[in-house]
Amino acid sequence: MDEVVAPPRPKQETRTERPRLWKVILLNDDYTPREVVVRVLQSVFRMTEGEALGVMLTAHRRGACVVAVFTKEIAETKAQAGLEAGRKLGYPLAFTTERES
Numbered sequence: 001m002d003e004v005v006a007p008p009r010p011k012q013e014t015r016t017e018r019p020r021l022w023k024v025i026l027l028n029d030d031y032t033p034r035e036v037v038v039r040v041l042q043s044v045f046r047m048t049e050g051e052a053l054g055v056m057l058t059a060h061r062r063g064a065c066v067v068a069v070f071t072k073e074i075a076e077t078k079a080q081a082g083l084e085a086g087r088k089l090g091y092p093l094a095f096t097t098e099r100e101s
């Protein structure tokens with residue numbers, strides 16, 4: 001049987017762009033109790049108590065701390081959820097989002 005050799009296929013350019021990532025940043029304030037910050041970080045960002053304590057202390061000492069990195073929509077949703085969790089308890093806990101790189 002004759003062998004049929006397929007002609008080489010033209011190379012296809014496939015460019016897969018990496019999704020841009022956004023940081024969720026916790027901001028320090030003078031009113032929210034430390035335990036509240038830790039509790040909100042644990043519930044909204046699924047952190048262990050130790051992780052949450054570290055992030056809270058960094059924000060407390062330096063003014064802000066990156067909590068986590070997500071795609072834009074998830075970062076904004078998480079920041080809003082953190083803000084609402086603090087507000088529900090009567091505190092002005094604040095988060096912002098910032099594009100990474």
Ligand code: TYC
Pocket residue numbers: 026027028029030031032033034037056057059060093
């Ligand atoms: N600075 C607050 C206090 O002394 C605690 C705190 C830490 C608040 C981090 C917000 O993002 C924050 N009670």
